[in-house]
Amino acid sequence: MLLFKMAWRNLWRNRRRSVLTISAIGLGLAILITMVSWMEGMFEMMIEQVARSSMGHVQIHHSEYIEKRSVKLTMPAASRLTTMLEAVEGIEGVSPRLLFTGSIRSSRSSSIHVVKVVAVDPERERKMSGLPDKVVDGGFVVPPPETLKPDAPARVKNRKGILIGAKLAKHLKAELGSKVRLDTAGFKSNTSAAAFYVTGILRAGSDALDKSMVMVSLKDMQAVTGAGDRIHEATMVVEDVTAVEDVVRRIEASITGANGDGSLGDLAVQPWWEISPEIKQMLDISDAWNGIMYLLMMSILSAGILTTMFMVVFERTREFGVRLAVGTRPRSLFLGVMLEAILMALLASLVGLVVGAISVAYFVHVGIDLSSLAGGWEFAGIFFENVYRGSAAPKVFIEPTLVVFVGTILFALWPSMKVARMKALDAIRQGGVTG
Amino acid sequence: MSDHVVETKGVTRTFQMGDVSVHALRGVDLCIQPGEFTAVAGPSGSGKTTLFNLIGGLDEPTEGSVFVDGKPLEGMNPRMRARLRLDKIGFVFQAYNLIPVLTAYENVEYPLILKKVPGDERLKRVEALLGAVGLEDMMHRRPNQMSGGQQQRVAIARALVCDPVMVLADEPTANVDSETGQALLDLMRRLNTENNLTFLFSTHDPMVMSSARRLIRLKDGRIDSDVRQNGDESGAPVPAGA
Ligand SMILES: Nc1ncnc2c1ncn2[C@@H]1O[C@H](COP(=O)(O)OP(=O)(O)OP(=O)(O)O)[C@@H](O)[C@H]1O
Ligand SMILES: [Mg+2]
Numbered sequence: 001m002l003l004f005k006m007a008w009r010n011l012w013r014n015r016r017r018s019v020l021t022i023s024a025i026g027l028g029l030a031i032l033i034t035m036v037s038w039m040e041g042m043f044e045m046m047i048e049q050v051a052r053s054s055m056g057h058v059q060i061h062h063s064e065y066i067e068k069r070s071v072k073l074t075m076p077a078a079s080r081l082t083t084m085l086e087a088v089e090g091i092e093g094v095s096p097r098l099l100f101t102g103s104i105r106s107s108r109s110s111s112i113h114v115v116k117v118v119a120v121d122p123e124r125e126r127k128m129s130g131l132p133d134k135v136v137d138g139g140f141v142v143p144p145p146e147t148l149k150p151d152a153p154a155r156v157k158n159r160k161g162i163l164i165g166a167k168l169a170k171h172l173k174a175e176l177g178s179k180v181r182l183d184t185a186g187f188k189s190n191t192s193a194a195a196f197y198v199t200g201i202l203r204a205g206s207d208a209l210d211k212s213m214v215m216v217s218l219k220d221m222q223a224v225t226g227a228g229d230r231i232h233e234a235t236m237v238v239e240d241v242t243a244v245e246d247v248v249r250r251i252e253a254s255i256t257g258a259n260g261d262g263s264l265g266d267l268a269v270q271p272w273w274e275i276s277p278e279i280k281q282m283l284d285i286s287d288a289w290n291g292i293m294y295l296l297m298m299s300i301l302s303a304g305i306l307t308t309m310f311m312v313v314f315e316r317t318r319e320f321g322v323r324l325a326v327g328t329r330p331r332s333l334f335l336g337v338m339l340e341a342i343l344m345a346l347l348a349s350l351v352g353l354v355v356g357a358i359s360v361a362y363f364v365h366v367g368i369d370l371s372s373l374a375g376g377w378e379f380a381g382i383f384f385e386n387v388y389r390g391s392a393a394p395k396v397f398i399e400p401t402l403v404v405f406v407g408t409i410l411f412a413l414w415p416s417m418k419v420a421r422m423k424a425l426d427a428i429r430q431g432g433v434t435g
Numbered sequence: 436m437s438d439h440v441v442e443t444k445g446v447t448r449t450f451q452m453g454d455v456s457v458h459a460l461r462g463v464d465l466c467i468q469p470g471e472f473t474a475v476a477g478p479s480g481s482g483k484t485t486l487f488n489l490i491g492g493l494d495e496p497t498e499g500s501v502f503v504d505g506k507p508l509e510g511m512n513p514r515m516r517a518r519l520r521l522d523k524i525g526f527v528f529q530a531y532n533l534i535p536v537l538t539a540y541e542n543v544e545y546p547l548i549l550k551k552v553p554g555d556e557r558l559k560r561v562e563a564l565l566g567a568v569g570l571e572d573m574m575h576r577r578p579n580q581m582s583g584g585q586q587q588r589v590a591i592a593r594a595l596v597c598d599p600v601m602v603l604a605d606e607p608t609a610n611v612d613s614e615t616g617q618a619l620l621d622l623m624r625r626l627n628t629e630n631n632l633t634f635l636f637s638t639h640d641p642m643v644m645s646s647a648r649r650l651i652r653l654k655d656g657r658i659d660s661d662v663r664q665n666g667d668e669s670g671a672p673v674p675a676g677a
Contacts, residue, residue, distance in 0.1 A: 002548050009536035318531050325493060325528075326546055326593070327521030329514065425493045428528070 003332060007339035010312070017311070021304045022348045025404060028300040029352025032400040034359045035293050038368060039286050040391035046279060047241050047272070054118065054129055056095070056235035057244050058251065059275055060085075063268040065232060066275070071100060071185045074230040075265045080258075081234060082124075088254055090247040092239045093128035096121055096231045098221050102184035104164075104214060106172040113168060116213045117184055119221030128237040131202065131209075136166065138176045138200035141215050145199075160220040161199030165210035174198050182214070188226030196220075244271045294403050301407035309341055309415035320419055321427030334420035341412030342405075349401050356397065363390030439502065440601045440633045441467040441490055446499035447656075448485050459485040461656035462499070467601070470631045472624060476644050477653035483637040486653070487605045490635070491524050492516035504600050521549055525594025527604035527636075532590035533578040539565065539589045540574040546597050564592040568622060584615035591622065595632070604636035608643055620646050 011018050047057075060081070062073040075081060078096050085094045098119040105112045122141040126132050132140040143161045146152055162180060164172070174180060178198045186192030196216060204210055222228060238247045251269050258264060273280035313320075320333055367387040390396075448460040459482045467473060475483050488494040489501055492508050493516075501508045504523055508516065520526065533542045540561055547557045565574055568588040578586050587607055594602045604623070608616035620643055627634050636643075644650055645664075652659040 002545075006534070006536055013536060319534060322526075322528065322532060323534065324517070325491070325520065325526050327517045327549055329517060329549075425488055428493075 003336050003339055007336055007343055010316075010336075010340050011343055014315075017308060018344065021308045022344055022351060025301060025304050025345070025348035025408075026351025026355065028297055029349060029400055029404050030355035030359060032293055032297050032403070033352065033356030033397055034363065034390070036290060036400055037356075037360045037363060037390035037392065037396045039290055040393055040396050041363070041368070041389050043283055043286060044241075044391050044393075045388040046283065049130075054131070054235065055272060055275060056128060057238045057241060057272050058091075058236040058248055058269060059272075060234040060236075060251070060255075060267055060269050061232065063266045066268070066270070071187075071232075074098075074227070074232055075234070075267060076228075076230055077264055078229045078231040078234075081231075081264055082121075084254060084258055085234060085236060085251065088247065088250050090239050090243060090250065092237045093124060095125045095128055095235045096218060097125075097233045097235065098218060098225070098227055098230070099232045100184040100221075100225075102182050102214075104168070104172065104180055104182050106174045106178055106180045108173040108178065109171065111171055113171060114212070115168065117182065117221070118213060118215050119218045120215060121218045128235070131204065131215075134202050134204040134209075135163070135200050136203045138163075138198070140200055141217055142199050143217075144177070144197040160194065160196045160216065160224075162196035163200035163202055163215040164198055165213060166201050166203040167207065167211040168214070169198065169201050171211075176201065182216070184225060186225045187228070187230070192225040194220075194224040294400070297400065297403055298407050301404065302411050305341055305344070305408050305411040306414065308344070309337060309412055310418075312340065313337065313415045313419050317422070317427050320422055321424050321429075324422065324424035324427060330420045330422070333422070334416045337416040337419050338409070338412050341408050341416070345405055345408035349404055352404065353397060353401065356400075360390050360392050360396065364392050365389075438468065439466050440469055440471070440504060441465065441635070442502040443486075443490070443496075444500050444502075446486075446489060446496045446501060448482070448489060448494070449497045458656055460489070460496070463653075463656070463658060465651070465658070467633060467635060469600070469633055470627070471649055472627045472634050472647055473636075473649040473651060474644050474647035475635065475637045475651045475653060476639070477637075477659070479639070481653040482656040483653055484605055485656075487603050487635070487637060491526060491603050492519055521546060521597060523600045525591075525597070525599040525602040527587070527590045527594050527602060527607045529606040530583070530586075530610040532593070533586055535578050538575045538577055539570060539581065539585075542578070542589055543592045543596050546593060550597060560596055561592075564596055565589075567626070568592045582611075582615075584611045584619060587611060587615075587619055588622065591619070591626075595626065599632075601633040601635060604634065606637050606639070608638065608640060613640075613642065616640065616643065 060075070062075055064070075065073040082094050082096045085091060100117040100119075102115055102117040103112050104115050120141060126140060141161065141163050144159045147157050147159050149156075162182070164174065164180070169175065172178070172180060176198055180196050180198060181193060182196055183191065183193045202209060218231070222230070236247075236251075238244055248269055248271050255264060255267055255269070259267070323333065324330070367389045369387045443463050443465045446460055446463045447458070450457040450459060463482075463486060475486065477483055485494070489496050490503065492501075492503070492511065495508075503519060506519075508519070511519065534545065537545065543561045543564055544557050547560065552560075562571070562574075565571055568591055570585060570588055570592070573581060573585060578589070581589070587610075591602070591604075591607070594604070602623075607623075608619055611619065623634050623636070624646065626632050636647075638644060648665050649661070649663050651661045
């Protein structure tokens with residue numbers, strides 16, 4: 001208690017210096033918190049985009065599919081697999097898909113375009129994909145409206161809808177209701193061809209989506225290609241992106257449990273960082289950036305704490321000598337100096353957290369606009385937003401504050417130890433006025 | 436032995452400054468009996484402070500031995516010496532004795548807290564002592580709000596608060612004017628007679644020397660003279676000064 005009282009009063013002895021040190025560290029912390037918030041915000045945005053980009057957080061394929069990309073490497077019993085996955089704890093949505101490389105043409109244009117054909121269950125896909133929001137005309141993988149009329153002839157009722165990108169639509173000179181022809185590989189025979197009617201036009205801002213991809217209904221595609229209940233891919237979005245590994249483990253366990261007879265096929269479960277190592281690498285680089293920022297903070301701390309505390313020790317040599325002469329234990333002098341530094345860190349953290357919280361609130365609310373840098377950006381085949389928001393996750397505040405604390409304690413050790421090793425006699429003599 | 440508050444036997448202290456040896460004390464034999472009011476005088480550099488530091492266990496002699504209250508300081512570790520100072524010796528230095536961030540009251544209370552004396556007992560003793568040194572109105576002032584003389588009185592109160600066997604005061608009046616110095620001296624003398632408390636102080640000041648009951652003169656690290664004066668009857672007869 002006495003130590004605490006003395007440390008507190010000592011802190012305000014040189015008010016200006018203490019305020020300066022505290023605000024320097026506090027401001028440093030606020031900046032650090034803001035930067036980490038940006039970085040975390042970028043992480044979150046990227047992971048989110050990765051998930052919404054149709055990659056999801058976890059994917060299941062035939063164990064050789066990723067390597068060989070062969071149309072024949074499918075998973076049987078897709079319906080059973082899907083329902084089973086939807087029951088796994090921590091999974092927010094499951095989207096079963098068939099994937100083809102196909103060619104598309106329309107009667108209005110002579111050009112043929114190679115596209116990626118993604119066949120999805122629209123209801124399930126909708127739950128986990130950001131694409132429905134990018135539909136600028138029509139709907140997201142919906143049947144043509146004429147099929148819904150009760151008196152439509154069977155020929156019309158069987159028409160199939162297709163979602164295409166805006167750029168592709170332009171090249172094909174297609175619009176809503178236009179008929180297009182899609183050629184892909186098939187299962188019964190080697191090829192499969194079918195007519196589709198454009199029921200949706202997509203503008204996502206990326207060529208990968210706007211020019212080179214089409215989406216159709218899984219049911220239609222399974223029928224057209226003779227795939228039956230087979231799919232190439234089941235993509236999942238998890239509830240908590242930090243717990244992907246746990247979810248992967250649970251998925252593997254439930255597959256092992258249900259696949260005793262091998263009826264689900266030969267499956268491989270992969271988290272997003274295995275599917276897209278480029279993104280993972282980029283996030284790792286960002287992590288390294290955080291590390292560099294923490295180091296920078298450490299240097300602010302070393303300047304602040306180390307110099308201040310050494311000045312304190314130097315100024316008070318005489319006082320320490322007198323206290324030792326009276327009978328104070330060196331350990332309590334040590335603790336006194338440490339306590340003073342810790343109090344300083346406490347106040348600095350308070351300042352840093354308040355200023356940091358205001359700054360984070362701003363960037364969470366307003367966001368960080370990168371559009372001046374580039375018109376949106378694409379990386380590893382995924383299109384990222386121009387504006388992203390800072391993160392207000394607890395981690396953003398906790399980690400930098402911990403760095404300040406650990407740094408303070410570390411840097412205060414040296415001057416404090418110097419005090420603890422003082423000899424009463426030398427301290428009194430060095431203090432200037434000897435008796 | 437234990438009827439001596441302090442005894443030094445053949446104490447020398449040599450400081451090594453690079454190649455140069457400084458002989459601060461060259462063999463000092465000294466006995467201080469309970470209740471003495473003794474001044475150690477001598478020119479600057481004669482070894483007064485060195486002697487006090489040895490008696491207080493802040494420093495160790497090069498040769499010879501020091502006994503405080505009958506106990507040899509030799510072989511005590513720094514922690515035991517700190518404890519000895521806390522229990523038996525009150526230190527008063529020339530200046531800057533006090534802890535700046537603590538009030539007069541808290542400064543006097545400080546050694547009692549180190550000794551873990553309970554709070555109500557502390558209150559009694561601190562108030563009584565600050566009263567005795569005439570500072571009951573200044574209890575809650577910080578050192579920088581007090582005059583040099585007042586600060587020294589606080590230092591004396593702090594030196595007394597743990598009931599020491601002796602107060603070691605190294606030039607306690609050197610930093611105050613002569614009037615204040617006389618008042619401090621009167622205060623110490625009063626505490627000496629009323630409580631039979633032993634005082635050993637060093638000084639340059641002839642006025643202070645003349646108030647002492649026993650005057651030891653140091654010269655070049657040796658006792659030059661040792662005389663009883665002012666009708667001092669305490670203790671054993673002093674051998675004629677060398
Ligand atoms: N730590 C030390 N290192 C080196 N020399 C020292 C040390 N302490 C004292 N001395 C030397 O020892 C001698 C005696 O010093 P001391 O301080 O005891 O004298 P003093 O009588 O107290 O003088 P003053 O009246 O000026 O206070 C001096 O020559 C001094 O320079
Ligand atoms: Mg001296």
